[in-house]
Structure formats: C-alpha cells, structure tokens
Amino acid sequence: MPRIGRRERILEKSSQLFSKQGYHATTIRDISEACGMLSGSLYAHIQSKEDLLFEITDRGAELFLQSLRPIVDSRADPVDKLRRAMIAHIRVITDNLEAATVFFHEWKSLASERRRIIQQKRDRYERMWARLLSEGVESGAFRIVDEKFARLLILSAANGLYQWYRRSGDLTPEQVADRFTEILLSGLSDGKEEKR
Amino acid sequence: MPRIGRRERILEKSSQLFSKQGYHATTIRDISEACGMLSGSLYAHIQSKEDLLFEITDRGAELFLQSLRPIVDSRADPVDKLRRAMIAHIRVITDNLEAATVFFHEWKSLASERRRIIQQKRDRYERMWARLLSEGVESGAFRIVDEKFARLLILSAANGLYQWYRRSGDLTPEQVADRFTEILLSGLSDGKEEKR
C-alpha cells in the first residue's frame, strides 16, 4: 500500500534543487530535508542519487521527443511546421522549467551507461529537427546555406530559453514562439537590402 | 624567485577539468595530479579551490568586455557593428574554449560575493549589446519589435557555441560569425513573402 505521490514529490524537489544548485552541489540531505524527512528515509523510495538525475533528464528527453514527433510526421508546409515545432519546444521548456534546466545543464553528470541513453535521445531529437529543416530547403521554403549550422543556431537559441524565461515578464509560450520564429524567419535587418 | 608559469599551468589544467567534468565534480587531487604534484603542494600557489573558479570566470568576463568595448564605442554603421561584435564574441569563445565553457557553465557555483561580481560583469556585457541593438533600431537599420527578446535570442544562440564548436568541423571563427550574422540579419525564409 504505497502512499501515492511520495516518489513524485521527491522527483519534484530534486528538480528544484538540481536546477538551482546543480547536481553535485545538492546533497541527499538537502533533498530529504526538502521532502520533510531524514536522509536515510529517502532510500525507501529511490535506489541512488543518480537515479533521480536520470529519471528527471530521461523524462525531459521524452517530453521533447513526444512533442515534436507528431509535428515532424504531419504534412503541413515547412514554415508552418517550423512554427509549430518551435511552439512545442518552447512549451516543453516553459511548462517544465526546472526539469528542463536539469536536462540541459546536468545531464553530463550521469555516468557512462545512462549518459549514453540520454545522448542518444538528444541525437534523435536533433535529427528530427534536421529533417524538418531539410524538407524546408528542398521545397524551397527555406534559404539555408549551411543546414547543420542553422540547426545548431536555432536549437542553441531555443535551448537558451531556460536561462532567461523567468526574466521575460509575462510572455506566454505562444508569444515567445511567435517572436522567435519571426526573427528566425525574417531576420533583423530592415529588408531594404536584397536577399542574396 | 617564483618559477614562472606555475600558477598559469594550474589555471589551465583547472579550466580543462572544470570544463570537462564541472567544478564540483573536479577535486583538488584531480587538479594536482594533472599538474604533476600532490594535492597539498597546490596550496603553495593558490588559496582555495574557489579562487581558481573565480579567476577563470573573471578572466573570461574581462575578455568578453574588453573585446566588445571598442566596437560599441566606434562609429561604424549598426549592421557592421553587429557583424564585428559577433566576430569578437565568437573569437573569445573559440580562442578560449575551455575557459569560456567554465564561464558559461560553472559561474553559478561561486559563492555570493564573487558570484555578484561576475553577475555584474555579465550585466554590463549584456547592456553593451542592448545599446548596440538600440542604435540599430533608432537608425532604422534593424526592424526589431521586441528588443530585449531579440537580444536574449542573439546572445543565447551565440553563447551556445561553446557546446558545439568542436562539432562544427574546421570552420574558422570568422566563417562562423559570417554564417551567424547572415542568418540573424536575413532570416531563414526564402524572401518571397513581404517583410512586415
């Protein structure tokens, strides 16, 4: 008769602490205190501290993958796909700010085996974006010289969101995604110059 | 009669280790071993482990500030300024990849006082970029709806570089900066649509 939510609570508190102080700077005693128990009591619910990190990052990876999948598989036009993919990506971050922070910032603290699992999911996610951009280039919707470079730039900009979303005032995820795609699609220049 | 380079060597090895494993995951014994000495011997050259982190991040902050200063103060046109600022920013990262990684990834591990110092320098740097963009908007060179948002996007994308520059093959910093500004200024879309 497991009391419900116990483990979830631990994961949530861990996300908060890991995202704020980092994985290595957070102790088992920090986590247990945040959960209102002693350090030993934690181990009725988890096997190791690293389990917590893995579960948080793995859930994060799955959120990204599952939110992008239906968009990539759909048959919308590339520009619309990009817009929707951006919204999805940003939603995952803003709706799970602490878990996303841990996912981006602390996944390298995982040991070899589990780190590889996360690495693979990151690669899969990046490949989905690559496909999305390729379609746009092939269809003539995007004018991209260096696809790999463009992809890395886009994802860097989007991933950086977890570091400043709090500061962006009361923008909704949709508003953020709109401004995002607007800049990425149209650029910053005034448009007087001809496109090359 | 201090043997030259001893302290610099320690800083360099620390940068390598901090950037690879993170500050908290790196021990004094790791550093001393990399320097070919025992852990106690380190303390003839440093006062504390955190000194190392601070000196690395503070030097990084100064590199960014000093490389951007003359560009912001110059009287070039905004588009050219942006281009040159981007090159400078990217040069700092690519020429000091390990220190830059520590600067971006580990500065929050500093304790309150020193963390504030770095925070202030980061703010100053961001304000310089803000001014650069504002000038461009005032002069009509940039068409930016939300300046703060654009600034955060640009810096996020540029700062992300430390995570993937190794993967970008043999692009020179200038080539990276060119592709960067090209996308940011002109956008990804094919240009058939009118600019709003």
Added chain:
DNA sequence: AGATTAAAAACAAGCGCTTGCTTGGTTTTA
C-alpha cells in the same frame, strides 16, 4: 464500529570513504 495486522514509511545511528585544506619537514632552484 472497533480491534487486528502486516506492509510501508520514517527514524536514529553510524559506516566507510572522500572532500578541501593544513602542517612540518625535505628537496630543488638560482
């Protein structure tokens, strides 16, 4: 409803180890 009972949850104590750092003495360097 109240008593029973076994699983689940939490505690109290502490183990083995690693951490950042210190100290006192020895070697190296110029």
Added chain:
DNA sequence: TAAAACCAAGCAAGCGCTTGTTTTTAATCT
C-alpha cells in the same frame, strides 16, 4: 644559502548510503 616548491601525513567535516528499529497507514476480520 635562502627562498620557493614540493612531499608525507593527516585532520575535521561532509558525502552517499546501510542497518536495525519504531511509527504510521489502511485494508481486514470480528
């Protein structure tokens, strides 16, 4: 020959985690 660099040894504190025991919980049986 004296300052600088390094070693050898180890301290106090904190780490992740384990163990044996007690308390709490909620389903079961009168």
